[in-house]
Amino acid sequence: MISSQLLAYVAISAFCILNVSAMDTFIAAVYEHSVILPNATLNPASHEEALALMNQNLDVLEGAITSAAKQGAHIIVTPEDGIYGWVFTRETIYPYLEDIPDPQVNWIPCNDPSRFGHTPVQERLSCLAKKNSIYVVANIGDKKPCEANDPQCPTDGRYQYNTNVVFDSEGKLVARYHKQNIFMGEDQFNSPKKAEVVTFNTTFGKFGIFTCFDILFHDPAVILVKDFHVDTILFPTAWMNVLPHLSAVEFHSAWAMGMGVNFLAANIHHPLRKMTGSGIYAPDSPRAFHYDMKTEEGKLLLSELDSHLYRSVVNWSxxxxxxxxxxxxxxxxxxxxxxxxxxxxxxxxxxxxxxxxxxxxxxxxxxxxxxxxxxxxxxxxxxxxxxxxxxxxxxxxxxxxxxxxxxxxxxxxxxxxxxxxxxxxxxxxxxxxxxxxxxxxxxxxxxxxxxxxxxxxxxxxxxxxxxxxxxxxxxxxxxxxxxxxxxxxxxxxxxxxxxxxxxxxx
Known part of the structure; x- marks a missing residue:
């Protein structure tokens, strides 16, 4: 029979181990990326040409990821459209898409790159996360075939999704989110049939993820905070500033305060399209932010955040x-x-x-x-x-x-x-x-x-x-x-x- 003293010792030891492994704070990074765009054309690029363009952007992102890791960052967020840009049709975006599996498959692309077909972008992102021991958040395109008996199946026989992926510090795919609220002009992508609520746990808090225009709607943004109680939102975006109330740094910092969460917003840097404004926002105050309409350069931001948050209740009226x-x-x-x-x-x-x-x-x-x-x-x-x-x-x-x-x-x-x-x-x-x-x-x-x-x-x-x-x-x-x-x-x-x-x- 196991003595009560031994049981108490085991319980205390387990509690201490959990406390050691859990972190009270973490270092967050976001990168505002001046994306290298493909040539505007109505003719689809070859897969080789598409990969070459994406690798040019990944070269820049690699520098930011490596720099963030060297400065102690545990996680880095990169922008929506940051790997291939925008202004596509369904046909011209297709060479840039990969099949992104459900994270439940327990896959490290860096170790097993051919498991789900040709996935060089996922492989490279996975290897960047593994090599630098950092969580990497990126936005890429997913493709999924559909059957003719599916009444919502597009005429080209596939769904195409604006997709966020997260690779953990070992390079494993731990999250995949398909953007729900498609902005006007984003006709190359489909909305999922039902809003996806995507979370994952780390030793430095619980995370949720959504994309750009999603922030203005209830599903899944509010659900993640209200019902799933995430501590931190990851937010790749390609945000065009609209004053007086919808400038990126203004609204994203306000959302963090209003919802009582950390908010990591990584925007595209493209002043000609009024795109700039990234930040690391805590519920009480912005910790780091960047707004630059004068230069063409990207920007890496880092700051320390609390891993777990207490939410105060406000009666707004x-x-x-x-x-x-x-x-x-x-x-x-x-x-x-x-x-x-x-x-x-x-x-x-x-x-x-x-x-x-x-x-x-x-x-x-x-x-x-x-x-x-x-x-x-x-x-x-x-x-x-x-x-x-x-x-x-x-x-x-x-x-x-x-x-x-x-x-x-x-x-x-x-x-x-x-x-x-x-x-x-x-x-x-x-x-x-x-x-x-x-x-x-x-x-x-x-x-x-x-x-x-x-x-x-x-x-x-x-x-x-x-x-x-x-x-x-x-x-x-x-x-x-x-x-x-x-x-x-x-x-x-x-x-x-x-x-x-x-x-x-x-």
Missing amino acids: SYANSIEALSTGNQEFKGTVFFDNFTFMELKGVTGNYTVCHRDLCCHLSYKMSEKRSDEVYALGAFDGLHTVEGTYYLQICTMLKCGTTDLKTCGESVEAASTRFEMFSLSGTFGTQYVFPEVLLSEVQLAPGEFQVSSDGRLFSLKPTSGPVLTVTLFGRWYEKDWTSNASSELRAQALGLMISHSGL
């Missing part, structure tokens, strides 16, 4: 519902922000308290400027409705923003520079959703780490005077349940399609 409307007598006016019709009110004094409402959303702002400049105008805006351009999704937004000029008609335009600093601000709203993302963006599209926080009753407020002039202070709410409700009539859908066609022609 509590404070706003508890106070009276802040009446100023100022006249409201309408303005357009990325095709959405906001209700605005001009901030006329160096200090003030304002309320502006749109439908069921009322936004409250208290503020004090360092000075009231005559050459700059700021406004408080509210929007509660269905966004219908480049995607359809329901928004509730409270925003204080700098207008393009002193003409109120320019409030909501894309603005990158400002001169007005704020001594303090406090913004709240009567949100109908629990999913709200707090944004503070300074002049020249810079973040403000450690300069603001969110209270449990839903106020976004400053901790100190801003370190730079302010572009926007925003609470960006997503009401997922209302994306397609009875309010979204066929007439509205037709309007959305017309706006998208018009916008794509600009």
